[in-house]
Amino acid sequence: MTQQAKIYDFMADALALAEEAMGQGEVPVGAVIVHHVTGAVIAATHNLVERTQDCTAHAEMLAIAQAQEALGTKSLSACDIWVSLEPCAMCAGALAHARIRRIYYGAEDKKGGAVDNGPHLFNQPTIHHRPEIYGGLSADKAAALLTQFFKEKR
Amino acid sequence: MTQQAKIYDFMADALALAEEAMGQGEVPVGAVIVHHVTGAVIAATHNLVERTQDCTAHAEMLAIAQAQEALGTKSLSACDIWVSLEPCAMCAGALAHARIRRIYYGAEDKKGGAVDNGPHLFNQPTIHHRPEIYGGLSADKAAALLTQFFKEKR
Numbered sequence: 001m002t003q004q005a006k007i008y009d010f011m012a013d014a015l016a017l018a019e020e021a022m023g024q025g026e027v028p029v030g031a032v033i034v035h036h037v038t039g040a041v042i043a044a045t046h047n048l049v050e051r052t053q054d055c056t057a058h059a060e061m062l063a064i065a066q067a068q069e070a071l072g073t074k075s076l077s078a079c080d081i082w083v084s085l086e087p088c089a090m091c092a093g094a095l096a097h098a099r100i101r102r103i104y105y106g107a108e109d110k111k112g113g114a115v116d117n118g119p120h121l122f123n124q125p126t127i128h129h130r131p132e133i134y135g136g137l138s139a140d141k142a143a144a145l146l147t148q149f150f151k152e153k154r
Numbered sequence: 155m156t157q158q159a160k161i162y163d164f165m166a167d168a169l170a171l172a173e174e175a176m177g178q179g180e181v182p183v184g185a186v187i188v189h190h191v192t193g194a195v196i197a198a199t200h201n202l203v204e205r206t207q208d209c210t211a212h213a214e215m216l217a218i219a220q221a222q223e224a225l226g227t228k229s230l231s232a233c234d235i236w237v238s239l240e241p242c243a244m245c246a247g248a249l250a251h252a253r254i255r256r257i258y259y260g261a262e263d264k265k266g267g268a269v270d271n272g273p274h275l276f277n278q279p280t281i282h283h284r285p286e287i288y289g290g291l292s293a294d295k296a297a298a299l300l301t302q303f304f305k306e307k308r
Contacts, residue, residue, distance in 0.1 A: 089273070
């Protein structure tokens, strides 16, 4: 029960970051990386594609960069990521390179997701690292933010 | 014939960058991005994962960043990339986000490639952009560099 409460707290952080992104006109996706031994939050980011004009500036990529800098190493094997949306192929591939321990994600992304949709990247025989995956956490809230964002855009 | 000569010149540049990477103890992969209208080389990079301790610092990712900075926009739809190795899922996903026009690659990567191997990312129905793909250019030289690198590592 304590464990579950802890999980939802980090997803709440990711969702708060997603809301912050929306306030800045960015696609509302937020991410948090936590060191699973110390419990420390070592990255807390959101999508910044528009502000940076960098198509790779997804929440997960920025979080990986922050976490690597915090730890001084390219391995995030002691870390877990909480992200409000199912990662795309780029981000899932990057999380495999980073050897992340666990991925907790919010809403499924039937169009762009690459974990439980599309290429199902971690089920590919060629994948060199397969994290534990926990999908659908606070999925309704994560999806509602995205729906609201794209509705306002139209 | 002229067109073909031009293709091989840019791949030669990518291979020279791959050799430079090897000299620095980096996995030998090089990449060049060319604006297809002006013919200008707007990015020329190689793998920097070890020096930066950033698992995402693949040649293609760094090239995308350079090209976006050169153009001041996140769209690389007027650009082609020459890369000495078949892109992985992270890089192929990023090239799709960048809406790159063409991918010319050198050696196939049966273990980590995501274009003509593994998830065959651009053949997935969910992919939102499908560039033209030309694989196997100077493949022997590109593969020989990688074989030499990993032999010396052992």
